[in-house]
Amino acid sequence: MATMKDIARLAQVSTSTVSHVLNKTRFVSEDIEKRVKQAAKELNYAPSALARSLKMKCTKTVGMLVTTSTNPFFGEVLKGVERRCYEKGYNLILCNTEGDSERMKASIDTLLQKRVDGLMLMCSTLEGEEIEIFERYPDLPVVVMDWGPMEYASDKIQDNSFKGGYLATQHLIDNGHTNIGCVTGPLHRSQASLRFDGFKQALQDNNLTLNKNWIAQGNFECDGGYDAYQALKHSGALPSALFVCNDMMALGLINAANQDGIKIPQDLSIIGYDDIQLTKYITPSLTTIHQPKHQLGKTAVDTLLSRLENPNAPQQVIQLEPTLVERHSVIKYQVN
Known part of the structure; x- marks a missing residue:
C-alpha cells in the first residue's frame, strides 16, 4: 500500500508538503499541488483511517449493542441509527448480546478495543444488570435506548x-x-x-x-x-x-x-x-x-454526537411520545 513517502518520492517534494496538500493544511503552489495529486492517483494512495484516528483521537466510529429478538421493532430502530450515522459521516459497529450479560460485557470490551468514540445500548432484556466495565471508562459517552434505570450515568432515550x-x-x-x-x-x-x-x-x-x-x-x-x-x-x-x-x-x-x-x-x-x-x-x-422507531434511532445518534461535542453537559433524558394508530382489530360497541 502506497504511503506519503512514496508520493513525495514520485512527485519530488517533501513528505510534509504531501501532507499539506492531501490534508489541505497549508497553501502550496498550483503546480506542486497538481504533481502531488497526480502521484497519489498513480499510486492508488488511500489515506490511513487508523493513522488519522490516532492523530485526531477520533475514529468517527460508534458502537451499538442490541439484544437478539424476532421482533422487527429492533430492526426498524436500527435502520434509523444506520441512516443517521451515514448522514453524519460515522461508521457503526453492531454487536448482538443475545440477552446474555457476559456476552454484553465482552462486546463492550471489544468495541472499546476498536476505539469507538461512543456507545449506544438497546438491551432491555438485561435491565438491572450491573455493568462494571463502565467504571473503568468513566469518560466514555453512552446513550441508553429504551431501557430501565441504570446506575451508570448516561444519556437516555425512552418512550412514554x-x-x-x-x-x-x-x-x-x-x-x-x-x-x-x-x-x-x-x-x-x-x-x-x-x-x-x-x-x-x-x-x-x-x-x-x-x-x-x-x-x-x-x-x-x-x-x-x-x-x-x-x-x-x-x-x-x-x-x-x-x-x-x-x-x-x-x-x-x-x-x-x-x-x-x-x-x-x-x-x-x-x-x-x-x-x-x-x-x-x-x-x-x-x-x-x-x-417513533426511526426517530428513536436518529435521536440516539444525535444525542451521542452531541455528548462527544459537549462532554461536560448535563445528562439528558429524552422522552418520545406514543400515538394511537386506528385500524380494524377493535370493534365499536354502541354506548347507551
Whole structure:
C-alpha cells in the first residue's frame, strides 16, 4: 500500500508538503499541488483511517449493542441509527448480546478495543444488570435506548410507556368496551410494568374493575402471546377486548384465537403496541400504539454526537411520545 513517502518520492517534494496538500493544511503552489495529486492517483494512495484516528483521537466510529429478538421493532430502530450515522459521516459497529450479560460485557470490551468514540445500548432484556466495565471508562459517552434505570450515568432515550398503555386502554373504553384484559410483557422490565400501570390507571379513571382472570404475562415474543391466550382461555370466559403490550405478542394471540374459531374483532377486540410494519398487512390490520422507531434511532445518534461535542453537559433524558394508530382489530360497541 502506497504511503506519503512514496508520493513525495514520485512527485519530488517533501513528505510534509504531501501532507499539506492531501490534508489541505497549508497553501502550496498550483503546480506542486497538481504533481502531488497526480502521484497519489498513480499510486492508488488511500489515506490511513487508523493513522488519522490516532492523530485526531477520533475514529468517527460508534458502537451499538442490541439484544437478539424476532421482533422487527429492533430492526426498524436500527435502520434509523444506520441512516443517521451515514448522514453524519460515522461508521457503526453492531454487536448482538443475545440477552446474555457476559456476552454484553465482552462486546463492550471489544468495541472499546476498536476505539469507538461512543456507545449506544438497546438491551432491555438485561435491565438491572450491573455493568462494571463502565467504571473503568468513566469518560466514555453512552446513550441508553429504551431501557430501565441504570446506575451508570448516561444519556437516555425512552418512550412514554405509561402514556402508551393509557392510550391503548382508553381507546378500548371509548369504543364501548368495559370487559377489558391485558397481556403484559415481563413485569420486571420497566417498559412492561409502565404499560401495565397505564392500563390500570385508565380502568380506574373510568370506574372499571380490574379482573385478575383477564391478566396474563407474556415475553414480548409471538409465542408469549400464543401462550397467554391459552392461559386466559383456561381461566374462564374471555373479555370483549385485550390490550396486548406489544405487537409480536398480539400476532401470536390472534393466531391462537383464530385456531379456536374466535373472530377478531367480532368476538375479541385487540390493540397492540409498537406499530411494527407487519401489523398493517395482517387480517384484520392491527390497531396499535405507534412508537417513533426511526426517530428513536436518529435521536440516539444525535444525542451521542452531541455528548462527544459537549462532554461536560448535563445528562439528558429524552422522552418520545406514543400515538394511537386506528385500524380494524377493535370493534365499536354502541354506548347507551
